[in-house]
Amino acid sequence: MKTDxxxxxxxxxxxxxxxxxxxxxxxxxVTTENEKGVPVTRYRRTKRLETFDDLQHLKKDxxxxxxxxxxxxxxxxxxxxxxxxxxxxxxxxxxxxxELEKDKSREPIEEQKVK
Amino acid sequence: xxxxxxxxxxxxxxxxxxGFAEISDAVWATARGAATGGSASDSGGVYSTYCAADxxxxxxxxxxxxxxxxxxxxxxxxxxSAAVASFAAAGGASTNADTTAMHIVASTPASNTAxxxxxxxxxxxxxxxxxxxxxxxxxxNTYNDxxxxxxxxxxxxxxxxxxxAGRLALxxxxxxxxxxxxxxxxxxxxxxxxxxxxKLVITYTAPAGPANVKTFNTITLANTKIVNGIAxxxxxxxxxxx
Numbered sequence: 001m002k003t004d005x006x007x008x009x010x011x012x013x014x015x016x017x018x019x020x021x022x023x024x025x026x027x028x029x030v031t032t033e034n035e036k037g038v039p040v041t042r043y044r045r046t047k048r049l050e051t052f053d054d055l056q057h058l059k060k061d062x063x064x065x066x067x068x069x070x071x072x073x074x075x076x077x078x079x080x081x082x083x084x085x086x087x088x089x090x091x092x093x094x095x096x097x098x099e100l101e102k103d104k105s106r107e108p109i110e111e112q113k114v115k
Numbered sequence: 116x117x118x119x120x121x122x123x124x125x126x127x128x129x130x131x132x133x134g135f136a137e138i139s140d141a142v143w144a145t146a147r148g149a150a151t152g153g154s155a156s157d158s159g160g161v162y163s164t165y166c167a168a169d170x171x172x173x174x175x176x177x178x179x180x181x182x183x184x185x186x187x188x189x190x191x192x193x194x195x196s197a198a199v200a201s202f203a204a205a206g207g208a209s210t211n212a213d214t215t216a217m218h219i220v221a222s223t224p225a226s227n228t229a230x231x232x233x234x235x236x237x238x239x240x241x242x243x244x245x246x247x248x249x250x251x252x253x254x255x256n257t258y259n260d261x262x263x264x265x266x267x268x269x270x271x272x273x274x275x276x277x278x279x280a281g282r283l284a285l286x287x288x289x290x291x292x293x294x295x296x297x298x299x300x301x302x303x304x305x306x307x308x309x310x311x312x313x314k315l316v317i318t319y320t321a322p323a324g325p326a327n328v329k330t331f332n333t334i335t336l337a338n339t340k341i342v343n344g345i346a347x348x349x350x351x352x353x354x355x356x357x
Contacts, residue, residue: 004307004308005309006122006124006125006304006309006312007120007122007309007312008121008122008124008129008185009119009120009121009122009185009186009188010119010120011117011118011119011120011188012117012118012119012120013117014116014117016118022188024124024129026125026127035156035159036154036156036159036162036163040159042160042307043307044126044158044305045125045126045127045305046127047127048127048129073129073130073185074129075129089309089310093309093310109307109308110307111307111308111309111310112308
């Protein structure tokens with residue numbers, strides 16, 4: 001089973017530093033399906049990961065953190081306490097790739113493996 | 116100023132979506148005025164004609180693209196000063212027989228988390244900004260930016276879902292194409308990774324936080340804060356003086 005994450009939103013302050021990143025995690029598989037009549041092989045998501053049982057990387061020393069619900073929508077909120085002082089999407093991706101790597105029960109998609 | 120960068124949800128959607136609806140017909144007016152499209156998708160990662168108003172072998176094809184963004188993180192008290200919508204090319208060539216452009220307009224799909232053929236006509240006619248096909252950079256993973264005008268800024272929801280769509284100027288202005296016109300392949304949020312998703316970057320001023328106003332000798336203490344865009348002030352008296 002593969003896993004990945006997607007950005008919902010990223011907030012930056014007046015100086016361009018990322019202050020909050022709100023992320024959703026998924027699992028899926030690489031499958032071949034017809035798209036507009038053409039067979040396409042690619043990663044397809046099958047499930048959102050929304051519980052602490054599914055989001056093993058959020059458990060640290062037995063302390064659960066990071067999962068919040070806003071307007072009935074579950075997402076994982078990260079802030080500067082988690083990723084430090086960063087400005088770019090690439091720096092955020094480096095942080096999240098390491099987070100994803102903590103879940104040993106799933107394999108990150110190629111694009112989100114720690115290089 | 117602060118910025119909020121927002122992305123549509125991929126399949127399996129939570130609160131927003133992106134995708135397209137399109138139709139083909141031998142009559143331009145029938146294609147443009149149809150209530151229901153011939154096909155639609157909200158789960159593809161890339162599409163070869165990202166936005167189209169096309170005449171090919173006697174058949175008109177119109178592709179309308181939908182992008183919904185959950186911009187509720189702005190909150191009601193935010194003041195928006197600028198916004199740029201960006202879409203990543205996927206490397207496919209564009210065609211531009213009639214020298215046209217892709218415009219951003221409003222959309223009103225029936226669901227915030229799905230695009231179906233029934234959404235084909237749920238599209239606005241006021242432009243929020245555009246990019247000419249000539250200026251669309253087709254290089255894979257290269258973002259193409261559209262700066263939103265005042266109407267576009269006003270269409271951004273501070274508490275819910277911002278609903279945009281793309282349509283070519285030929286479609287917007289009801290001018291029948293004379294040849295092939297489409298934006299070359301572009302990415303949707305379903306593509307793997309996070310470096311090519313459609314995005315909306317909003318520059319804004321956050322609601323004022325709690326403010327404390329004190330007078331000398333601690334005679335007056337006033338606290339003001341903004342809740343849902345409404346200023347709330349409380350004043351405490353000291354020694355009988357407000």
